[in-house]
Amino acid sequence: MSATLHRLFLASLLRRRLATALSLFAIALGVALGLAVQLIHSAAIDEFGRGMRLIAGEADLQLVGARDGFDEAIYPVLAARAEVAEASPVLVIQARLPGREDALEIHGVDLFRLARVQPMLLPRAAAAADAADTRFAALQPDNIFLSDEARAHLSESQQLESGEFAAPALRGGELVLQSGVRSFALRVAGEVPAASASLAVMDIAGAQQHFDRIGVLSRIDLKLAAGVSAQMARQSLATLLPPGLSLRVPEAAASELSTLSRAYRVNLTMLAAIALLTGGFLVFSTQLLSVVRRRREFALLRALGMERRQLLRGLLAEGAAVGLAGGLLGVALGHGLAAAAFKFVGGDLGAGFFRGTQPQLQFDAMLVVGYLLLGIAAGVIGTWLPAREASRVAPARALKAGEGEYAGLPQVRGGWRPGVGLLVIAGLACILPPLNDIPIGGYGAVALTLAAAVLLLPTIARGVLPVLRRGRALSWRLAHARLSATPGQAVVAGAGVVASVALAAAMAIMVSSFRVSVDDWLAQVLPADLYVRASVSSGSGYLDGDALARIAAVPGVATVDTTRQVNLRISDEEPLFTVLARPVRGNWGLPLIAGSSERPARVNAADAAGEIDADLPPAWISEATADRRQIGVGDRLTLPLGGQLRHFIVAGIWRDYARQHGAALIESADYVALTGDQRINDAAISLAPGSDAATVAAALRADFGAEHLSIALPGEIRALSLQIFDRTFLITYLMEAVTVMIGLFGIATTFAALATTREGEFGMLRHLGFTRADIGRLIAIEGALTASLGVIAGLLAGAAIAWILIEIVNRQSFHWSMDLAVPWGALALFASSLIVLAALVARLAGARAMQRSAALAVKADW
Amino acid sequence: MDCHFLLLPPMLTAHALRKTLPGTPPRVLFDTLELQVGAGECVAIVGESGSGKSTLLNCLAGLEPVDGGRIEVGGQRIEGLDEDAMARLRRSAYGFVFQAFHILPHLSLVQNVALPLWLLRTDDKEAEARARTMLTRVGLGTRADDPPHELSGGEMQRVAIARALVHRPRLVLADEPTGNLDPVRASDVLDLLLEQIRDSEAAGVLVTHSRVAARRADRVLELGVQGLVDITERA
Ligand SMILES: Nc1ncnc2c1ncn2[C@@H]1O[C@H](COP(=O)(O)OP(=O)(O)OP(=O)(O)O)[C@@H](O)[C@H]1O
Ligand SMILES: [Mg+2]
Secondary structure, eight states: OHHHIIIIIIHHHHHSHHHHHHHHHHHHHHHHHHHHHHHHHHHHHHHHHHHHHHHHTTOSEEEEOOTTOEETTHHHHHHTSTTEEEEEEEEEEEEEOTTOSOEEEEEEEOHHHHHHHOGGGOOEEOOOSSHHHHHHGGGOTTEEEEOHHHHHHHTSOEEOTTSOEEOOSEETTEEEEEETTEEEEEEEEEEOTTOOSSOEEEEHHHHHHHTTOTTEESEEEEEEOTTOOHHHHHHHHHTTOOTTOEEEOTTHHHHHHHHHHHHHHHHHHHHHHHHHHHHHHHHHHHHHHHHHHTHHHHHHHHHTTOOHHHHHHHHHHHHHHHHHHHHHHHHHHHHHHHHHHHHHHGGGTTTTTTTTOOOOOOOOHHHHHHHHHHHHHHHHHHHHHHHHHHHHSOHHHHHSTTOOTTTTSOOOOOOSHHHHHHHHHHHHHTTSOOBTTBOHHHHHHHHHHHHHHHHTHHHHHHHHGGGGGGOOSHHHHHHHHHHHHOHHHHHHHHHHHHHHHHHHHHHHHHHHHHHHHHHHHHHHHOOSSEEEESSOTTBSOOBOHHHHHHHHHSTTEEEEEEEEEEEEOOSSSSOOEEEEEOOOOTTTTOOEEEEOSSOOSSOOTTSTTHHHHTTSOEEEEEHHHHHHHTOOTTOEEEEEETTEEEEEEEEEEEOOSSOTTOEEEEOHHHHHHHHOOOOBSEEEEEEOTTOOHHHHHHHHHHHHOGGGOEEEOHHHHHHHHHHHHHHHHHHHHHHHHHHHHHHHHHHHHHHHHHHHHTHHHHHHHHHHTOOHHHHHHHHHHHHHHHHHHHHHHHHHHHHHHHHHIIIIIHHHHHOOOOOOOOOHHHHHHHHHHHHHHHHHHHHHHTHHHHHSOHHHHTSOOO | OOOGGGGSOOSEEEEEEEEEESSSSOEEEEEEEEEEEOTTOEEEEEOOTTSSHHHHHHHHTTSSOOSEEEEEETTEEOTTOOHHHHHHHHHHHEEEEOTTOOOOTTSOHHHHHHHHHHHTTOOHHHHHHHHHHHHHHTTOGGGTTSOGGGSOHHHHHHHHHHHHHTTOOSEEEEESTTTTSOHHHHHHHHHHHHHHHHHTTOEEEEEOSOHHHHHTSSEEEEEETTEEEEOTTTO
16 A cells, blocks of 8 residues: 555645645744744743742741732741741842833842742851951841842843933942832842742841831742641631731642733634644645545555555645644744744743743654644644545546536535534523633634635625626636635635634734723823823832922922822632722713712622712722622622721722733722731822923923933823733734735646646637636636635625624633724725735736646646 | 539538548548538548548548648638638538437437527527427427437437537538448438438538438448549449
8 A cells, every 4th residue: 555655645735736825835834833932831821830940949838918018917827836837937029220221129038938948048148357247248238149140130231112222230339129119239149050040039127127018928839847737827817817918839820820921822723723723724625625636546445356455544744734734834934923922922922921031942752743633633623524525436427528626526515504503502501601711602702703715605695696796807707606606616725714814803803992991091091191100019219298389389280199009819719910009080080880989879789788888989890800709889899908808889880901810999998997007109290270281291300300210201101001002912923924824825736737728728718719827817816706706705704703802701710801993994905905915826826727738738638 | 423513613612632640650541632512412431440531520620730732612722721710611611410419408408409500699589490390300390499418319319400400500510420320211211311402502511421321322432541532323
């Protein structure tokens, strides 16, 4: 068999090089995209996990709470427990470097506890003149120790977004840092030799004092007594913990991050899957056409005694060979893509989840084998139907002379029923709930809709083609007649176009809806004239009452609104929950989609504690919160604030594109009353009539020092946010482009193959007086018509898929709702350029049919 | 033999035609070939396989270059024409019947027959009417709107004959028109072809292997290296 296999089947792949190369390449691209997404992500997670392990050191358990930390009163309680062998308190500060845009992660540690729990963080003092100085250097509150990476980083000047350069933060052995709105300097007293990350270590008491965090810890790392398992300790210690704190194994941090980025990653993987699917379609159409062309060859082989099974196996081997080659190329390409991505955009896939990590590309044999198998599967599945078709042909019939060249092309007369059936199932799939935040039903519906669109292609052809019959030109007429008579050809050539157009259109509609909604949202949440912040929410810069008074005193400032943002830990598994505390004045800056800015008159009767609830303070929750917790207006919301569980009554739901894991907004006054926390992250300034934003900004900078504040106009924040938005979707545009290219390959291979099967037809037409140019036009028109059908079906499917993406996939994975905004112009341009391209591609691919001499072409075939 | 063709100027004239095949040494297929066919006349060309009959027809159709000599169709020289001009001339002056029929499966019979008229930009209604008339003349009038895949080989070739003559060409070239048909059908089709060519006053050149078929033509010519030898009497 193997010689036969080689000569009859695999050799046929070499004979039709263009078609083989294109389907191989299509599979390779699908495999490469999927693999690259996976590789980039797992490398980034690995890198992050490595960093976590370094910091956690030998700790068995970590006590963690809100991002801003928790009351250190719990420390002696835990340290005294028998289960705990050693408890090491840590205060982590994201220290703002005045004037710079980066921050330094400072670990405030207790040196006496450090050695047994996190030896990697042990500082080493630089040799000093005085020996005693060296020994106690680490205990000095004004000393700080830098890892090599941090030192290198801080000694360099930094280019800011504005293009200017900020001076190095480390000058003459001193490091300048910011707390609140003032600067101070620490002495760099040595290094952290074992730490291979960009971080600094200092004494915890010094850190608390310098950064105004007296009595606050970020983490307590626990080493458990011999014989105590992490599981046991978690259970026995849980009862001691105030609300908002949780004990977890250090590895949990990495999985929390993985959860954060999962929905985005799954989204990209789906795009890659559609590219691979389009590649599968391509294999299907090229194999089908090649089988049609070799119909008589197979009939002869069967007549000469080849078994049906042998034929089937031979053909499947062809498909597998293409799939394997494509898979190998794809694996190589995927590693290349991942390496390039690390080099140019870092490991965050453009979405910012892993900003700052510098991951290493790793070879994962299992992953590679998995993707290779996917490639082979695409090849084999694509060949399955054509191979079965070929093996079923009765030899006698196929050998009969004079049978038209079209015999064997699928007479897809099949009605609309299967397609509509799939659509109905797709509709039902939309009702399925998400699994682990992954909208499986939604993705299933996307796949079903694509399949339905391909199946409905002949139906659409039958509906659309009669409308186009008007054309008078002969080429148009012939092309039209041919397509009307063989809608199967439209399926074969157009399937790839349908899939890629559907994908591109759906993404275009979704992204445009998203972008328009985000833009509107930004306009709504940024109602003030000027925004002032001392640093990002978790950083060491902040504003206090005194600073606010100074801001209000600046001439031209009418009112100042403040926002305090804290990240709370609600449960052991969930990512942090954001609470925004600010004055809620009417609808000012609050994009409500349900409820109102007033507290609800009626609380839900279902709540047993209705009477008490009536007095609870109001909270406005984001859509994600409402979705995840299944609560609505009038329901009760419970948050761990200031070490206690506090209850709120939900007054409204607002749209929030910034925090997909949930946020709630409460009145500043309520927040301060419940927590005593007076800090402020952002101030939103409304200007007095007639005053100018630039003048006010200049006055603020003069007062506080330009390096201590970032001041932005709402327009700037908006532009920056949209820029980030666009960068996030850049990678999806690239993937769409690849898929559309694969769709065009489909047109190319089909027309190249058809051109060969139709040499007789073209030869006859040349005899009748067609010029070469006429034939070229005929092929181009057929290409354009085929593509048009594919584009129509693709646009219809794309609209349906866009709806699924917006209403199901986005709602379930990101909990974002958005308003539909169809980019009509862009879609029309895309559709028409695709049709023109298809005409061109078909014309190029069909060129061979025109080269052959007309005289030879009309000879009785064979 | 009817003699009136000889009085009219010939529809097709080939003079001193020479064709060699590339190779070392070049093989001469025919040299100093002379052929004249009048309006309404049909000549049959016979010869051994590989003697160059098909090649001669291709030369006459302007689909293959000749190495010397002159070809005139309806008084027009064709050897110097470029490819597109030749294509345009074929539209109006030529009709073809092929051994493999070459009926387009995606067009109805009447559309297949109307194809040459479409190429000549004849008015749609007129084209259809003429195609229907032509189909009636070949005995398929009642099936004009059927798709071709339902036809037998003989019926296909009738459609092809209708297509070859619908635009009243000056010259009809047929290469083994009955090669794919059984003897009874073959003779029917041949009768029809000859009758139609005579009726429309075209010149007909048909290549055939069948002596029986050849005998129905007005003249039978045998192709050899020296050109065409009239063997009507012997055939
Ligand atoms: N394109 C070509 N290149 C080279 N040689 C050719 C070409 N076409 C035909 N020939 C050769 O020219 C000779 C004449 O071929 P042609 O097809 O005209 O023969 P024929 O008389 O029609 O034969 P048959 O009766 O078998 O159809 C043959 O020997 C053939 O091999
Ligand atoms: Mg021949």
